[in-house]
Amino acid sequence: MNKFLSLENVNVNYGNFKALNNINFEMNAGELIFITGANGSGKSTFIKTIAGLIKIASGKILKPSKIAYVPQIETADRDFPATVFEIVITGMQRPRKLFYTRQDKQEAMKIINALGLENLVTRKLNTLSGGQYRRVFLARALCGKPELLLLDEPCAGLDIKSHRDFYDILAKINSDGTAIMIVTHDKGDFNEINYNRIIEISDGRILN
Amino acid sequence: MAEFLELLNYGFVIRALIAGALISICASVIGVILVLKHYSLIGHGLSEIGFASLSIAAALNLPYMLVSIPLMILSAFGILFVSQKFKSSGDNAIAIASTGALALGILINSLNNTGANIFSYLFGSVLAMSENDFWVSIILSILILAVYIIFYNRIFLTTYNSEYARSLGINSTFYDALISILTAFIVVAGMRITGTLLISGIIILPAMTAKNFSGGFLRITIIAGIISFLTFTAGIFLSLAFNTPAGAGIILVNIILMALIFIFKHHDR
Numbered sequence A: 001m002n003k004f005l006s007l008e009n010v011n012v013n014y015g016n017f018k019a020l021n022n023i024n025f026e027m028n029a030g031e032l033i034f035i036t037g038a039n040g041s042g043k044s045t046f047i048k049t050i051a052g053l054i055k056i057a058s059g060k061i062l063k064p065s066k067i068a069y070v071p072q073i074e075t076a077d078r079d080f081p082a083t084v085f086e087i088v089i090t091g092m093q094r095p096r097k098l099f100y101t102r103q104d105k106q107e108a109m110k111i112i113n114a115l116g117l118e119n120l121v122t123r124k125l126n127t128l129s130g131g132q133y134r135r136v137f138l139a140r141a142l143c144g145k146p147e148l149l150l151l152d153e154p155c156a157g158l159d160i161k162s163h164r165d166f167y168d169i170l171a172k173i174n175s176d177g178t179a180i181m182i183v184t185h186d187k188g189d190f191n192e193i194n195y196n197r198i199i200e201i202s203d204g205r206i207l208n
Numbered sequence B: 001m002a003e004f005l006e007l008l009n010y011g012f013v014i015r016a017l018i019a020g021a022l023i024s025i026c027a028s029v030i031g032v033i034l035v036l037k038h039y040s041l042i043g044h045g046l047s048e049i050g051f052a053s054l055s056i057a058a059a060l061n062l063p064y065m066l067v068s069i070p071l072m073i074l075s076a077f078g079i080l081f082v083s084q085k086f087k088s089s090g091d092n093a094i095a096i097a098s099t100g101a102l103a104l105g106i107l108i109n110s111l112n113n114t115g116a117n118i119f120s121y122l123f124g125s126v127l128a129m130s131e132n133d134f135w136v137s138i139i140l141s142i143l144i145l146a147v148y149i150i151f152y153n154r155i156f157l158t159t160y161n162s163e164y165a166r167s168l169g170i171n172s173t174f175y176d177a178l179i180s181i182l183t184a185f186i187v188v189a190g191m192r193i194t195g196t197l198l199i200s201g202i203i204i205l206p207a208m209t210a211k212n213f214s215g216g217f218l219r220i221t222i223i224a225g226i227i228s229f230l231t232f233t234a235g236i237f238l239s240l241a242f243n244t245p246a247g248a249g250i251i252l253v254n255i256i257l258m259a260l261i262f263i264f265k266h267h268d269r
């Protein structure tokens, strides 16, 4: 059987600092996995490494070709002058393809509708609520029709209702066969959705 | 007013208006990206290096485009590299390099005994634009706009979030370099209008004013282009009316407009 995602003896350094230390990890297609751990333990580094954003110092990674990554929200520029549609449609960009097709735009609109953002398409980012803002990033990620969806603290700072709504959407996406990896601090999140495993990271290592 | 309209009968006025308007629009469109990326300093650094390149061209008696364009592209890469590698200490490096270039330019000029040229390099002379300069400016502007339109979606994405762009498999460094090259071209083309001292103003100011308007990236970019066109035209007519350097008028009109819009936006209702 083909492996879906596997990391073998993966090491990641920032300068002299060992951010990920000999990581061994496997994930099956369609799984939903939580990644948890203290601040600075290496959760974001782990997920960014899988997204291909960080060079590994050593080790081997096997991964599906279609991965979508939703960054930790703090890293995004909220005051950037862009509309919801302008941001979501960027999820349709591919190497060697400079223009959006009409089909790209239609599909983006479908996803926008599915996430309940249809009345916000021309709104500027800095006029959105926290929950709406997260859904914009989710919509953008879904534009890539990912086999694996990587979410870095997607619900940090949301109220209970928005939390629940967001996890309802994720459950739907997962039930359609998309594997999901969710980084979270909040142990309460584990009650919001059916998951396969919880992985805890501490000081750049996977605990077990 | 009638006298002004009469000016439009002169070829040199028409040439200045057309080339200047096109360059101004290009400059402001690129300016939106520089402002949003917090790369404003790149434009400023390049303009001072532009002055040095003009001086070198004059000293060697070579066409200024021939010297400026390669020199500016090299400098643009250098500045981009330094500012990405060293972050805020990179700003200092750019400040040192660009004032150094300015000093070098002044030195070359004075050794070369072309005091008259210094003035037109520093303050521009759009109304004295030769037919050759005119065509070069037009071609450069069209080239810049074409490249911008072709790569618009990429430029937007990498300006907004270069890390996310990389997660899609897009080479954001390439687009940073592209923006730097376009900025270098704009500086070369615009030096004629405002002079090297003020070129970063026509790049940055309309974009900063446009940012006060609501709307997405495309809308802000179009507004910046319109502001740039209007302030350029107003500046040129001021310069014709009072016989002053056009660049100074354009910059002051921009700043007054920016202040008015700021007051309008923030006044008590």
Ligand SMILES: Nc1ncnc2c1ncn2[C@@H]1O[C@H](COP(=O)(O)OP(=O)(O)OP(=O)(O)O)[C@@H](O)[C@H]1O
Pocket (backbone or CB within 6 Å): A014, A017, A019, A037, A038, A039, A040, A041, A042, A043, A044, A045, A046, A072
């Ligand atoms: N670009 C970087 N350069 C140097 N060190 C970094 C960099 N990014 C992260 N680190 C360090 O690597 C370690 C892991 O960071 P990471 O962002 O992966 O943690 P995290 O578990 O996601 O934390 P949080 O819960 O706060 O988001 C931290 O000690 C952090 O300071």
Ligand SMILES: [Mg+2]
Pocket (backbone or CB within 6 Å): A043, A044, A045, A072, A152
């Ligand atoms: Mg993190």
